[in-house]
Amino acid sequence: MSTPIALRNLTHDRRRALSAVLGVGFAILLIFMQLGFRAGAERGATLVYDQLEFDVVLASPQYLFVARPRTFARPALSLALDHPAVQKANRLYVDYGRWRNPETRERHGLLLLAVDPEERPFRSREIDDALQALRHVDTVLIDTETRPEFGPQTPGTETELEGRRLTIVGRYTMGTGFVANGNVTMSDQTFARLRGRTLDRVSLGLLTLAPGSSPDDVALELNRALPGDVVAVPRSRFEAAEVGYFLNVKPVGIMFTTGVLVAFVVGTVILYQVLASDVQAHLREYATLKAIGYELRSIYAIVARQGILLAAAGFVPAWGVSLLLYYLLRVHARVPVEMTPGRLSGVLALAMLMSWSATLLALRKLRRADPADLF
């Protein structure tokens, strides 16, 4: 067996190797962390819509984002149903409300969703079935992702929402990301009593289309027929706009996007710097190899292998710590962030690319130099 020169080179000065692995690892961790933050904001933006069944949505032209949808007049839904491709037109009411924690008596703001339980507007059968418990007025279902400050979530718990006494009659799991700290769903009848309003103004109309019809075409046709206080938007465009609002308009999204950009620049430079200075430090050894007759190509191979070893040694622990960070984010911040294969392989590719460019640049000296000069 041939001597594993790359490995020996790395390990003969253990403290130095450890310090380089540390530098590489932390640069990679930084990139993973910032990417994770941003991905959480991105995925979190559409958590509510992910649970709802619709192909085209009706919304006010003044719609901002899920918690600030504004309203339009209800007859637009009947108009939409006149379109041959529209099979269902469900109503969704969205608002903020003040929820009293029955144990501490404190009040906290959360997101309210109200639907007609008969319409079964959710994608998941479990939630639609749970809605059936809302037939009695002044009952709510609570999202299990609601933060602990809102108090107990067990069915039967009595509390107050906007000063009105309510009973929790069930639970579902949805999550609201950066939108809100909690979420409850109620029947439209309860919502009307809570707000002291009729149900004539709707936040969103959820349209389901006949199989095979194109949401883009239907939305276009609907917009010709509908009054000016409402617009029809295909689901994909609606969700893309929601994500865009969180990432590009909300301060938190802009901070995360900035974080990702800075992390990439900084992480790349530091990866390069650590790897290049490692090659630099071993230049004498390579010069010796050159002097005793090794071909330049095989020296390159050794150094490249060494760079990959170093990048990999830093990558693995960074990956592990990132998984821990993502777990903490899911549990404590309730932000939906997972390590996707795309992110994993993208960051790995970046580390490898940096390792090779560091090798190539650092070895230019070796190619030109007389080995003896390097001493």
Place this chain on the structure above:
Amino acid sequence: MGRTPVAWRNMTHRPLALAGALAATAFAVLIMFMELGFLMGLFDSQTALLRRLNGDLVVVSAVRKNLVVDETFPRARLAQAERVPGVGTAEPVYIEFGLSLVTNPQDRVQNPVRVIAWDMRDDPLDIPELGEHRDELRLLGTALYDRASRRFVGSFARSSETEIGSRRFEIVGAFALGADYYYDGNVVMGAESFFATFPGRSREDVALGVLRLEQGADASEVGDALRAQLPADVDVLTRDDLVAREIDHWRRTTPVGYVFSLGLVVGFVIGVAICYQILFDEVNAQLSQFAMLRAIGYEDAFVSRIVLQQSVFLGGLGYAIGLLLTGGLYRGLTHVTGITTELTAARAVLVLVLTLAMSVVAGHLAKRRALTADPAELY
């Protein structure tokens, strides 16, 4: 002629390597500043209004545990508070958010902003720009616009017209408070305009009560007296305690507070570790020079001083470059997000201390190697 600046020459004789090490150190510093800026920007912006309150003690509803939840208390509590010895004045502040849409005069889009109102004869908020507009603001339908609001809320020239709620308003001037993570902007108006615009609001329901004490009164004693004498539906806090409570709310119970706190901790560990790695590496790369110095008879103290000097030079210079980059980053963030991201002296010093500490530790470890190595072995 002075002595040869060995540390300096050592560093600069390989300019490319030096540039690499400096860039990496500067970027490690930038990472620390960036994460610090995110978290402090959150805390600063969420408490900007509270820090402007012009009083020693503040009365809030007992169920109002943070500023963004809309809870009010009866105005009678302020009259009761004024009767407590030591209290000079008790002034109400009213806030509307749900219904306060402001029409952007440029694109006609209505955006929700926070409307802050009080009787213009009172002085509950420290708004320096208010002075000249106080009389104008007593007229119905006049308001001051926060020019540090998000840019999409619109730009309002003096005397420009807009709608707030569904009422026509004249913007008579501007002040600077700033957006936060909840509110995209602010408007200040007189109490008369406020109640005419938002008929659902009542003068009797107060958002914040600002108490100023009589000369010589002790805030904590008067606070205790107020808490003892006022009914349990209100809390009485010093302004600083209210600010601390607001920060605590954002740090502990909001996703963004958790994410930025985690970012700060991990960012500092990363920044400090990378600082150390780069500095140690750079000094380590020159171990043979140090060995040479020892071999030709220089004393250990001399060599170790040079190693340390060099490490601290690198750290300090890297920090200075990082600080410059941070200035640009903070200005950009403030401009784009409306969140005032400020580089205070305390924050600058915190990162400086961390960077220099890492320089010393890295230099110290490299120095030990320089002194323990057999000169011959290093060749």
